[in-house]
Amino acid sequence: MSERVHESNLDSLVGALRAETDAEVRFDPGSRGAYSTDGSNYRQVPLGVVVPRTVEAGAHAVQVCARFDVPVLSRGGGTSLAGQTTNAAVVIDWSKYCHALVSVDPAARTCVVEPGIVLDELDRRLADHRLKFGPKPSTHSHCALGGMIGNNSCGASAQAYGKTVDNVRRLEVLTYDGLRMWVGPTSKAERARIAAEGGRRAEVYDGLDRIVDEYLADIRRGYPKIPRRVSGYNLDSLLPENGLDVARALVGSEGTLVTVLHAELDLVPVPPYESLLVLGYDDICRAADDVPHLLEHCSPGQLEALDGRMAQLMREEHAYLDSLDALPEGDSWLLVQFIGDSRDDVDGQAHALLKAIGRSEKDASVAFSDDPRREQKMLKAREAGLGVTARPPDDRETWEGWEDSAVPPERLGDYLRDLKRLFEEFDYNHPSLYGHFGQGCVHTRIPFGMRTAQGVADFRRFLERAADLVASYGGSLSGEHGDGQARGELLTRMFGERLVAAFGEFKALFDPGNRMNPGKVVDPRPVDGQLRLGPAWRPAAEETHFGYPEDDHSFTQAVLRCVGIGNCRSHQGGVMCPSYRVTKEEEHSTRGRSRLLFEMLGGHADSTVTDGWRSTEVRDALDLCLACKGCKSDCPTGVDMATYKAEFLAHHYERRLRPAAHYSMGWLPLWSQLATHVPALANSALHAPLLGRAGKRLAGVDEARQAPVFAGRSFVRWWRARGDERPDPADPSTVVLWPDTFSNFFHPSVAMSAVRVLEDAGFRVAVPTRPVCCGLTWISTGQLDVAKRVLRRTFDVLRPYLDAGTPVVGLEPSCTAVFRADAPELLPDDQDAGRLAGQMRTFAEQLVRHAPEGWRPPELGRSATVQTHCHQHAVMKSDADHELMRRAHLDADVLDEGCCGLAGNFGFERGHHEVSLAVGELGVLPAVRAAAPDALLLADGFSCRTQIDQGGTGRHALHLAEALALGLEGPLPGERPERLADRPERPSRTARWATTALAATAAAAGGREAVRRLRRP
Template identity: 55%
Template sequence: MAVISLPHPTARRNPPAASYEALEAALRSAVRGEVRFDAGARAAYSTDASNYRQVPIAVVCPRDVDDAVEAVRVCHEHDVPLLNRGGGTSLGGECCNVAVVLDWTKHVRGVESVDVDARTAVILPGTTLDDANAVLREHDLIIGPKPATHSHCTIGGMVGNNSCGATAQWSGTTAENVARLEILTYDGRRMWVGPGEGDEDIRRALRELYDRYADRIATRFPDIPRRISGYNLPALADLDLARALVGTESTCVTVLRVEIRLLRPPPHLVTVVLGYPDIASAGDAAPSVATHQPIQLEGLDEKLLRYEREEHRPTEILDMLPAGRAWLMAELGGETPQEARAAAERLAGDRGVILEDELRERLIKVREAGLATTARTPNGPDAWPGWEDSAVAPERLGDYLRALLKLLDEYGYGATSLYGHFGHGCVHCSIPFDLTSVDGIKAYRSFVERAARLCVEHGGSLSGEHGDGQARGELLRTMYGDDIVRAFEEFKAVFDPRNRMNPGKVVHARPLDHDLRLGADYAPAQPATHFGYHEDDGSFARAALRCAGVGECRRSAPDGGVMCPSFQVTRDEEHSTRGRARLLFEMVNGGVIDDGWRSEAVRDSLDLCLACKGCRSDCPVQVDMATYKAEFLSHHYAGRIRPRDHYSLGWLPAAAQAAALAPGLANTIARSKTAKRLAGIDPRRSVPRFAPARIDRWLRKRKSPPGPLGPVLLFTDSFTTAFAPGIAAAAVGVLEAAGFEVVVPPRTVCCGLTWISTGQLGVASRVLRRTVDTLAPYLRAGLPVVGLEPSCTAVFRSDLPEMFGRDQDADRLSRQTHTLASLLVSRAPGFRPRLPGDEPVRAIVQKHCHQHAVLGFDDDRRLLDRIGVDVSEPASGCCGLAGNFGMTAAHRDVSLACAEQGLLPAVRAAAPDTLVLADGFSCRTQIDDANTGKRPRHLAEVLHAAVRGRRVP
């Protein structure tokens, strides 16, 4: 395929950047953490989760609080704007700016102290909420507000936005929970602030400001639970500077530490779901439901649930909801299970559904996925923030919803789903604005201006938890009037008289229709590609736009998911799925990254992508970075010399066939340090041994007896055939015992995985074409295909349709491919061997990333339970080897660090009689190479032992 030049000649260009050599030199001299002026870092931080894009001057990741203080000092000396950033998930544009970005999340994390008696804790601003609560739960305490982004939002970001979340129904907003703040002004004044604390000059200035505006503050600030818009000037009545600074969105000060009040959560929780004919009726009912004092009171409409079903999310829980087209879900607590259940029964009556334990958690996850679900729906236009969290008094919510629905219909935005924190009158929605044409952008501005007036008419706040930023800063005059906006400007000037802290946001705001990430000049390059990107209209540029910025890939604590292993280790934004997506977006648009497919910045960002495909399932909008990486590498190295491991490991299937001619000699050569270095393999890595003979040749000669369940095609993948023939033999024994006749391909075939993962897509396409043509007669006869290696099996399910499109035989192969477990569960329900012994056999199962992301693992669990295996899974997802990734010296540290997050400690700690199961060749190799003393087994080997009535050797 010809190399396509990027970016497109009509792509946008940023204006020439000013010279910052002196600033860079000063920051590098003063700051111990990372100082980044390169295109990759600036591209990764060019936007947040909003509609806006502003490329930063630089990115600084301070090593600790004092390091951050030094960074601020240098910015002040050079008179450059400054932006403090946490999780970067803001929807109003407050986390992107032409400024030096201070990213606290990499190093400045942790709970510094806990005062159990006072129920307070001092926490560093880069700490994620879930991480903080994991520490605090040891004392039976938590931070009350819980945004939907709780796994990756930071304490500093929550202070910046005055975050709320669903549990603010019980806990109140962040401002209501902050006790004190340690702050730093742009000009270097460092202090703790809170009731009665703070610099006396600042306190005097704020006292005078409040006295001048007291009468207008008393009348212009709506008395509602979710008044988040604007600065919290009512807190100046008692000069509580901490509460006044919460929600200022990095426009006033830098927050160095947060002292926050803690709550003791109810030990037992139950959820009640009530159905209503429409979402406005649900809004009408919210105040009466709130009298039951729920911890959460959420509203959902039928559009949201329909979109989640269309996106194939795990939504079986939705079938349990009561009849209706809108629902309220109320979470109630109690000191005992009986107390919580009794409270739920009082609310549910005879028309509500009560959900407990796992069912309750599953419904909460459906609700928390709302933003990503509505951002991009399979059968509708893309939707965007811009009017996503308005709030009114709960008693006026129903009327406001009716008026808002009418306005949405008037503008042609009727597909918009409405949901949110109805107990506090807060309404969430993503709206299908057209942000790529002059008329569409005019309609966007017109809509939000009218929506703002509508909200104010209902006594509401433009923002109910996401803040103002650029999206609503311009509209604050509509809500507060000129005098109060002038007071906001004076408040900011007390702390930041030169307007260097996050300028253009909240006050002195830039227009809401400027600095759009898309805009009327949006014209990305549309290069020819190997993959089809069928869910993105065949457009790589649209695939690069898929990321909504939600930041699920930035979870800091492994929780059973897979995404994103390298970020978990490095904590670099560029190594998150979101960061990589941002670089690809900038690549096809031009401006920051102008060298297209040849970009070294994009290559470096993708270099630590393990191609685990975890993002394909864990990302709320199904970004598939493994596919994007393969596409990029294909073009990046077109006509150029590749890394050595691309030739050695990328061509492993071909090398394995050659090695079969003299396996002993091949093993001797492959295990020498000289050969490893020549092949680009880490000399410290143990290389798996080639088998003495290829089992596929023996299987082709062998005649499988006919079985009552008919024939099944066993796909003899390159890894199993070359390195683990015993697994293939065990699988044959299992399939025949289950009642299948086993047939194998008449010649050597391959899925092309190693060529795909190294971006050699032309070769991969030819290899796959040969495989599809070879298997076509079996596929047309309806034979199921069984794969033993998860990564190879996943190619048929995922990569093959993307590469071959509507090819009928390729489609058959994709649809007819099974894992061993899924075939036995679905087609051999009577197959129920048992391992010997009265007690279940304990086992640690390392679920392969591609099983998690593409193939599913539920059938494996069912089958293992059926044969008498008690399964536990390590908390961390990826083993870290990931094919050729972990075999290279440059990736060694990251690879092993991924494994040490959960897998290897769990294996080492396992009892001697505990089995270790790992279907993935890479997973087994990683465990073997770590010298854990455990020999990992494939499911086929365990099943075969059960068939024979023997213990697993």
């Protein structure tokens, strides 16, 4: 807490903010913990958080804070890497509500925005005008324009469009003492008018004149003439030759001078055509040497670089392999993108460059593409740098601190060689070097030892040496990420004492009381102070249920995977984080939850979470986690919040009464086993108006949810009735079909159809007839001791198949994912868990990769809209499914609309129904409604099918196995049988089960007419 804020004052401040501002005011421990750090090495617990509903409310909140003399910190996406957005201040989060595109002037190519608008969202809203904002940092899916202005963000596209400062026309700003004004370039006439009006505004402009007059020569000489200077205040924008541009002088000031309320931005046309040339080199220094030569012969839209170390990390992490496959030979690469008005234009630019440098498109070290999809694959490898290098598989931790230095491009190669020698001197081996080489900006993450006194001392000493090195090259401490706390203390090494003194006067002019984000840039806190870890960090050592094999068997290490990149705050595409996309709450993002788990570890004296596993703050933040596992794959550092949630719930409710839903839905496999003896009675009870409502209340189920219907006969009962002889587990054609709870008791047609298709492919199917379960529902509700017992009983039932190495085929993605991922982590020393993980296959994997040669799936010849289950997306992936659909002649539109929102028990639990449906309405449910009436609707997950069925779509989805089984049935009456004539002979079987499976599937698909539509040539 700020030394100038006492508890009584703080209470009064909270009361005033709540009474006087239209904002969400949060001074609770959970909110403060979630905002205690950003993407940097630093941590400071804020006084509280204010989330204004309007820009006016945000401005008024600043005024209230000024009345109580408390510091203020504006925050957008919170991804700052130098500590700009962590402070013991009142945090104003603009991102939830203040994200309007206020106006667009297509003719002038300008727009006005509120500070919370996300860059990708802005570009989407400008798409109809074929315009966009030029700078595009790698965080474009979730960074806010206010944050970009605060940091002077750049990105790869700055090669063509410049930094944010070069694209800001005017700003509406508010000073701490209440001056509100629009600022921009100031003509002599405007300057005279301001002086004549007098008052605080005239005082500011008089001060600016005085600073320029006093430091004119220093400003002209002291700023390096390079394209990527982001360090320091932009006093050069105040020079007479630059039009006394106050807006551009404030860009990059990191919230230390003013609060930005609106911004008028310059826009650029969206280039109609792009091409990409990739050049391979022996090492990254030689690639850097070639940059000036390339720039002599072309003016690229981007000139990016990545080195062999990053490629190695991608291979070790099995990430972005498609991107690597698209790269040419070499151990380092330059990626040169061209933009133009025609394909001939961009192709011609690339070929002209090749000719100028004596290379050919046919060279093994050259790759060329004018295919946007292929280009994006190659560029993804570079854009993924921060996530890939953040947590290398060799168990080292890498950190920010010297991650964006910049030098003149013509001196880049020599700078990299000296930087590498400095790495060797400090024994910081193998940091990856990559970045925006066309502008001399170098990205890296270094394995600083941030947990010991010696490691932190070396960290400080390295930064001082590196700052001197980059200054000797006429470079900048920061070429993109700003100064904050990471580099503020080092600015005198770059600018000298006089210019840093000028920065102090500039700060005092706008913020004389040092209340705007204090301790950054001016009078900065030390680079080794307020560290997120540090030698004084003492987290509690906890015994856990999961093994965390990729995190040194440590829950603490697992939580530290989150480095604050913020991809979980994206609004479209991928899976994570569905609850954040609905609530726009930091606590409901993967990052926010990770922050609270970090606070729960109690490593700092001022930790906001003080009751460990019993924490209500952590429980509340995790309550809306859907356990979709989207973060396991979509988070660049592999955070697995579903596992962390299960771990937390296990400890939180240990020897305590649990929520009713944990007993009802958590024990669903047992209740389903009992209900299968009297399914009609169970269904009547669940759906009777009075009894059903009472049962839902008792079970902790939301009354708005319809209970799923138990099948009249379970799949296992149907299987037993077949009376087939059990196949030999050692027979290479034998496969075990896993009878998961959902396919067994609710949708048996899925499993019956799978039997049909697997047997058609020549496999002999075995099905366990004794009760088995993956333990999913117990895992998701944190009943991990029960889950372990369930799994061990399952292993006993599967013993003959585990011993023989028989493949086990899963139909329900969530259950398959348990065996592939959760079970080995929950039972890390159990050999059976490891064996089953290796033997577990998806339905599509078995058919695509292991079916007898010559077998072909039925040719369905239909379009299909496909929803991929989140657990499949995260754990098994869908490559085999896509290939199976291709072979079945399905024209598949695989949705990229995120989670369906039901997510197992989540969408059924009381209090979750609104969020569950809101998640579905973000993409999946509208896409289903928009699907062509004659298109198949495929969803392998029981949750996805249930949400589609109950989500007001008027559609019913099939499992892929059901669709293929329909295609295998004989022709309907009156249809021609020719298309089956060349099919291999199928094993004989009774007609009874085939008729049953077809009838059940047809009912799910919407009746016999749906079958006819599917089968119609």
